Amino acid sequence: MKNSLFLIIALLIFSCNKKEKDLVVKVNINGLKKGTVYLKKLDDSTLVTVDSLVINGNSQIELSSDLESPEVFYLYLDKNSAENDRITFFADKGLTEINTTLKNFAFDAKIKGSKQQNKLEEYLSVISKMNNRDLDLFKEQFDSQKNGDSVKLDSLLKEADRNLKRKYLYTVNFALNNKDSEVAPYLALTEIYNAQLKFLDTISVSLTPEVKASKYGKKLESFIDKIKEEEN
Numbered sequence: 001m002k003n004s005l006f007l008i009i010a011l012l013i014f015s016c017n018k019k020e021k022d023l024v025v026k027v028n029i030n031g032l033k034k035g036t037v038y039l040k041k042l043d044d045s046t047l048v049t050v051d052s053l054v055i056n057g058n059s060q061i062e063l064s065s066d067l068e069s070p071e072v073f074y075l076y077l078d079k080n081s082a083e084n085d086r087i088t089f090f091a092d093k094g095l096t097e098i099n100t101t102l103k104n105f106a107f108d109a110k111i112k113g114s115k116q117q118n119k120l121e122e123y124l125s126v127i128s129k130m131n132n133r134d135l136d137l138f139k140e141q142f143d144s145q146k147n148g149d150s151v152k153l154d155s156l157l158k159e160a161d162r163n164l165k166r167k168y169l170y171t172v173n174f175a176l177n178n179k180d181s182e183v184a185p186y187l188a189l190t191e192i193y194n195a196q197l198k199f200l201d202t203i204s205v206s207l208t209p210e211v212k213a214s215k216y217g218k219k220l221e222s223f224i225d226k227i228k229e230e231e232n
Contacts, residue, residue: 021064022093027075029061031102038076039063047074067093069214070116070182077105090116090183119183123174127191130167134160168192172199179206185216189223197231200224 025039032055039051050073051063065073075087075098085105087098096113100106111117137160144153171192175184188195188203204212204220211217 022067023065023073023091023096024094025063025065025073025075025091025096025098027061027063027097028099029055029077029102029105030100032077033057036078037061037063038078039065040074040076041065041071067091070114071215072186087111090114090120090186092116116181116183119178119181120186123171123183123187126170127167130163130170133163137163168195168199172203175203176206179203180208180211182211182214182216184211185214185220188220189216193223197224197227200227 027037029037034057035055037053037055038049040047040049042048050065053061053063055061063075070090070092073089073091075089077085087100087106087109089096089098089109089111092114094113096111096117098109098111100109111121137156141153141156141160144150144156171187172195175187178184184203184207188200192199200220201224204217204224207217207220212221
């Protein structure tokens with residue numbers, strides 16, 4: 001009786017002391033029967049696994065992580081083959097739900113969670129069209145070069161340059177118009193890190209105090225300071 005009472009007390013103490021994770025990711029992968037799902041993030045430019053789950057017939061997939069401020073995570077699926085699929089999402093504290101399929105793991109992903117994720121999807125819906133135009137231009141350039149059409153090639157190169165400038169300006173304006181979102185410094189660091197310093201500086205200065213104090217806000221400020229030091 002005493003041993004049972006001691007065990008119950010010990011379990012209660014353990015439960016009370018067990019810290020709940022800031023982020024919970026619930027995943028549903030239609031068609032998945034066997035494999036391993038990994039939750040990863042970048043830590044000082046190194047991709048690290050923060051949680052994982054081996055799937056062997058079970059349909060309930062729940063992963064978790066500590067989270068100081070909103071940041072990007074990656075959901076990987078290892079289907080016991082040489083192929084790996086990845087879903088990128090912007091997470092905040094609380095619950096993120098991801099529904100997808102085994103056949104088209106990344107392409108079919110529907111993500112419900114943070115307001116930062118919604119903002120990132122808004123950005124990607126526009127920039128993806130510009131990226132698709134880049135691919136078309138590259139193919140047209142290749143064909144023109146193969147056919148020896150230097151006039152058309154020159155025209156296509158100029159259009160590609162204009163499209164690149166449009167992408168940069170769109171990203172800068174998007175970041176400035178969303179200075180209260182952690183997506184703004186994230187895009188500055190990942191999409192236009194090689195832009196003119198004045199653009200990066202303008203984005204950093206415009207950030208709200210909360211965003212400036214976030215992971216990506218601090219990284220952007222540090223990145224800018226490093227560039228200024230190198231220039232001096």
